[in-house]
Amino acid sequence: MTRYNPKETEPRWRKAWDDAQSFRTRTPAEAGDKPKAYVLEMFPYPSGRIHVGHVRNYAMGDVVARFKRAQGFNVLHPMGWDAFGMPAENAAMERGINPKAWTYENIAAMRDQLKMLGLSIDWSREFATCDRAYYGRQQRLFLELYKRGLVYRREATVNWDPVDHTVLSNEQVIDGRGWRSNALVEKKKLTQWFLRITDYADALLDGLKTLEGHWPDKVRLMQENWIGRSKGLRLSFRLAEPAPAAFEALEVYTTRPDTLFGASFLAVAPDHPLAEALAAQSADVAAFVADCRRGGTSEAEIEGAEKKGYDTGLMVEHPFDPAIKLPVWIANFVLMEYGAGAIFGCAAHDQRDLDFARKYALPVHPVVLPNGADATTFDVGAEAYVGPGRIFNSRFLDGMEIEAAKVAAIARVEEQGQGEGATVYRLRDWGVSRQRYWGCPIPIVHCLKCGPVAETRLPVDLPDDVTFDVPGNPLLRHPTWKHTTCPTCGGAAERETDTLDTFVDSSWYFARFTDPDAEPPIDREAADYWLPVDQYIGGVEHAVLHLLYARFITRALKDDGVLGVEEPFAGLFTQGMVTHETYRVMANEPRFVSPAEVEQQNGALVEIATRLPVEVGDPIKMSKSKKNTVAPEDIFATYGVDAARLFVLSDSPPERDVQWTEAGVEGSWRFVNRVWAEAEAAAEAVQIDADEAQTVALRRATHKLIKAVTEALSSFRFNAGIAQFYGFLNTLKRLDKADLAQRRAAVQTLIVLINPIAPHLAESAWEKLGGTGMVVDAPWPVYDPALAMDEVLTLPVQINGKRRGEVFAPPGASQADVEAIAMADEAVMRHLEGVTVRKVIVVQDRIINIVAN
RNA sequence: GCGGACGUGGCGGAAUCGGUAGACGCAGCGGACUUAAAAUCCGUUGGCCAUAGGCCGUCCGGGUUCAAUUCCCGGCGUCCGCACCA
Numbered sequence: 001m002t003r004y005n006p007k008e009t010e011p012r013w014r015k016a017w018d019d020a021q022s023f024r025t026r027t028p029a030e031a032g033d034k035p036k037a038y039v040l041e042m043f044p045y046p047s048g049r050i051h052v053g054h055v056r057n058y059a060m061g062d063v064v065a066r067f068k069r070a071q072g073f074n075v076l077h078p079m080g081w082d083a084f085g086m087p088a089e090n091a092a093m094e095r096g097i098n099p100k101a102w103t104y105e106n107i108a109a110m111r112d113q114l115k116m117l118g119l120s121i122d123w124s125r126e127f128a129t130c131d132r133a134y135y136g137r138q139q140r141l142f143l144e145l146y147k148r149g150l151v152y153r154r155e156a157t158v159n160w161d162p163v164d165h166t167v168l169s170n171e172q173v174i175d176g177r178g179w180r181s182n183a184l185v186e187k188k189k190l191t192q193w194f195l196r197i198t199d200y201a202d203a204l205l206d207g208l209k210t211l212e213g214h215w216p217d218k219v220r221l222m223q224e225n226w227i228g229r230s231k232g233l234r235l236s237f238r239l240a241e242p243a244p245a246a247f248e249a250l251e252v253y254t255t256r257p258d259t260l261f262g263a264s265f266l267a268v269a270p271d272h273p274l275a276e277a278l279a280a281q282s283a284d285v286a287a288f289v290a291d292c293r294r295g296g297t298s299e300a301e302i303e304g305a306e307k308k309g310y311d312t313g314l315m316v317e318h319p320f321d322p323a324i325k326l327p328v329w330i331a332n333f334v335l336m337e338y339g340a341g342a343i344f345g346c347a348a349h350d351q352r353d354l355d356f357a358r359k360y361a362l363p364v365h366p367v368v369l370p371n372g373a374d375a376t377t378f379d380v381g382a383e384a385y386v387g388p389g390r391i392f393n394s395r396f397l398d399g400m401e402i403e404a405a406k407v408a409a410i411a412r413v414e415e416q417g418q419g420e421g422a423t424v425y426r427l428r429d430w431g432v433s434r435q436r437y438w439g440c441p442i443p444i445v446h447c448l449k450c451g452p453v454a455e456t457r458l459p460v461d462l463p464d465d466v467t468f469d470v471p472g473n474p475l476l477r478h479p480t481w482k483h484t485t486c487p488t489c490g491g492a493a494e495r496e497t498d499t500l501d502t503f504v505d506s507s508w509y510f511a512r513f514t515d516p517d518a519e520p521p522i523d524r525e526a527a528d529y530w531l532p533v534d535q536y537i538g539g540v541e542h543a544v545l546h547l548l549y550a551r552f553i554t555r556a557l558k559d560d561g562v563l564g565v566e567e568p569f570a571g572l573f574t575q576g577m578v579t580h581e582t583y584r585v586m587a588n589e590p591r592f593v594s595p596a597e598v599e600q601q602n603g604a605l606v607e608i609a610t611r612l613p614v615e616v617g618d619p620i621k622m623s624k625s626k627k628n629t630v631a632p633e634d635i636f637a638t639y640g641v642d643a644a645r646l647f648v649l650s651d652s653p654p655e656r657d658v659q660w661t662e663a664g665v666e667g668s669w670r671f672v673n674r675v676w677a678e679a680e681a682a683a684e685a686v687q688i689d690a691d692e693a694q695t696v697a698l699r700r701a702t703h704k705l706i707k708a709v710t711e712a713l714s715s716f717r718f719n720a721g722i723a724q725f726y727g728f729l730n731t732l733k734r735l736d737k738a739d740l741a742q743r744r745a746a747v748q749t750l751i752v753l754i755n756p757i758a759p760h761l762a763e764s765a766w767e768k769l770g771g772t773g774m775v776v777d778a779p780w781p782v783y784d785p786a787l788a789m790d791e792v793l794t795l796p797v798q799i800n801g802k803r804r805g806e807v808f809a810p811p812g813a814s815q816a817d818v819e820a821i822a823m824a825d826e827a828v829m830r831h832l833e834g835v836t837v838r839k840v841i842v843v844q845d846r847i848i849n850i851v852a853n
Numbered sequence: 854g855c856g857g858a859c860g861u862g863g864c865g866g867a868a869u870c871g872g873u874a875g876a877c878g879c880a881g882c883g884g885a886c887u888u889a890a891a892a893u894c895c896g897u898u899g900g901c902c903a904u905a906g907g908c909c910g911u912c913c914g915g916g917u918u919c920a921a922u923u924c925c926c927g928g929c930g931u932c933c934g935c936a937c938c939a
Binding site for chain 2: 343544848
């Protein structure tokens with residue numbers, strides 16, 4: 001017996017697959033009537049090295065792709081690089097390396113590492129988003145959208161990342177900090193390019209319903225909340241005299257028109273045009289507005305932020321009774337970007353309004369009476385009442401339920417011509433301008449005569465000769481690049497120096513993969529054949545970023561006729577992270593040390609170099625700063641790729657985090673060797689026909705395995721599937737009497753089943769057993785349902801719900817038979833002494849429960 | 854604050870239709886092999902009492918049911934998302 005030797009076998013099989021072009025995508029013609037399956041993992045950013053998280057992500061995708069292949073699907077399983085972005089520029093600034101050279105070197109290094117994983121990828125389709133061939137075509141798509149009016153430019157208050165010197169989208173601001181730099185984001189006014197994602201708010205929201213059951217509920221819910229559709233009323237309050245010129249009325253948005261009679265004030269955002277107009281005339285107002293701007297947006301600041309207001313002295317008339325006058329305030333808690341940038345405050349039924357009213361001694365008028373409360377005594381204290389009830393103190397709305405009152409109030413306002421029912425969204429348009437070099441140049445030329453015009457001379461190339469010695473956008477200060485002529489009038493003009501958010505790059509790459517050599521950005525025929533992606537796999541961190549943008553771009557391109565599908569990803573799976581314990585040496589200066597720097601000593605961990613004791617922390621996401629990372633190459637060198645693939649899939653359900661442990665990989669490595677040992681042993685035997693010569697027990701065990709593994713792999717329960725293999729090996733051991741020839745047939749089936757998970761091992765074992773060709777081409781086994789169950793079932797017998805014994809019966813035995821067998825059981829009879837049987841429940845092939853007392 | 858998920862041995866987890874709780878792995882314990890160790894193999898492993906056998910047990914409290922880890926109500930805890938969104 002020899003030990004399995006991954007160092008020898010793994011490279012050999014990768015070359016064999018390569019030579020045989022095993023993973024070349026078949027054309028639709030070649031595929032014939034085979035159904036297609038597009039399996040895709042979120043493409044990586046080329047940081048330079050793969051980490052264990054990549055191993056898990058791509059191992060999962062590979063299992064699905066190989067499984068589908070074996071099941072007879074025509075599979076597309078490509079790989080590429082999300083290659084634009086900040087780190088390349090940071091490397092340039094820190095180390096003086098050219099971003100392009102840095103990126104392509106990283107791609108080369110990571111490609112080698114990824115190839116080591118033995119993925120069933122069609123590498124001939126590989127591209128990087130920073131390839132001229134890709135971003136040039138992206139510019140063409142951008143101009144398509146521009147022509148359709150989905151691109152516009154406006155001055156906007158933007159999220160400015162002071163560290164990365166660029167604008168961030170709302171989606172990229174996490175707790176008030178930049179998602180990459182972690183710097184506190186500032187508000188800044190800049191002229192920016194936007195994509196009209198809000199035009200698609202309803203479509204994107206409604207489209208989520210079609211993904212039900214195919215996308216995680218969590219992700220659909222997050223997108224739903226992010227889009228944040230709310231139905232309400234826009235209405236205008238007439239300003240009472242004297243009002244500033246140009247402000248005859250003040251528009252507000254509300255979702256609670258039923259509480260209009262409870263209004264006690266109006267409030268506008270500090271950056272509302274009215275507030276700005278007043279600030280221009282009054283130093284007091286200006287000071288207040290400036291004070292509001294200083295407030296940060298971080299969690300802690302919002303939590304502790306006090307409601308602040310400034311009474312403008314202006315009054316408005318209530319739409320239902322001009323005699324009722326309400327004061328107009330400027331309030332720090334009103335957001336300009338949402339609704340109308342102004343609200344009416346109903347203190348009794350909104351907590352924020354109540355807090356504000358209490359602070360500034362504004363009146364509180366309850367208008368919703370909780371069921372069972374007394375109208376003459378009901379009042380709110382420190383807590384606003386937001387529950388159900390009937391409207392009161394509200395004239396024509398009195399006595400109505402909340403929903404009925406909303407309808408009635410909206411109808412009255414519309415009738416008066418003072419407003420209309422409206423739907424507003426939390427979602428804002430997607431700001432795509434980035435003041436960075438390493439991205440796709442926005443193909444627009446600014447002409448003094450013509451204004452901004454589409455650049456027709458595509459692609460707009462990124463210049464290679466740029467400098468990073470000072471912060472800011474190198475394109476802006478490049479001596480010649482931006483100077484050009486107007487494509488319309490031929491006069492002198494300047495190029496747009498902003499580049500596109502890299503999330504634009506990843507919003508259509510999956511379509512480009514369907515024909516990466518096509519002259520148009522997307523070959524409609526290829527895209528129609530392959531799209532949508534049948535199974536997309538990636539991290540949940542993209543739930544509202546990439547996954548929302550890609551859905552938007554797909555819909556926009558469909559409306560352009562460029563694509564034929566509305567949803568890019570028919571199935572989505574979000575995998576969990578790989579975690580590791582943290583190790584810390586508690587010296588004078590406590591410091592983290594890496595798993596490679598510690599070892600066991602007398603049952604405790606010590607740092608190898610210093611022998612100092614190591615404190616073990618909870619498993620958390622692997623990160624450089626916590627030093628709790630392991631290098632995939634080291635694992636591959638010690639245990640082989642297949643043991644690593646097995647481990648990342650075996651210990652936890654794939655959607656949950658998995659904790660990387662040395663002991664766990666060793667377990668997988670043991671398993672690899674057990675399979676290999678079985679193959680070696682079985683290879684000594686002659687080949688037989690399993691159906692004719694195998695014992696029934698072994699045949700049944702084999703068919704049960706096929707059934708269980710097929711079901712596990714179909715439903716992303718890889719951990720449960722792998723457990724089946726362990727169980728099967730244990731069964732083989734117990735059936736030791738079965739002769740080797742019989743086992744050989746069983747092992748052969750196991751090899752085909754394990755191929756998607758441990759492909760190198762499977763090929764080696766297949767070869768050892770003299771299988772035809774390579775196992776990569778072997779069809780998926782089919783089980784016989786009649787054989788995939790036990791010959792005799794063990795049925796527990798309960799008496800009054802407590803398990804008192806077990807009896808044996810063949811599957812499908814009649815209720816009467818099973819009951820008779822149970823009643824004759826010795827243990828059962830003993831427990832039934834002295835009591836009367838009232839009822840016997842027999843669940844077919846499951847259980848017997850006897851009710852007795 | 855709003856929304857959501859989850860809570861099972863020492864640990865990761867299984868039980869996907871309401872039907873034997875703890876599959877499978879890790880760690881532990883005992884043994885074989887070895888001069889010894891590693892590796893490997895065999896056995897054992899939820900807790901408590903015990904001779905057979907029994908009692909308890911899936912975060913806590915209640916409920917529905919012949920039967921609840923699973924369904925319902927109320928708590929507690931952990932994690933995730935959003936967050937002054939009118």
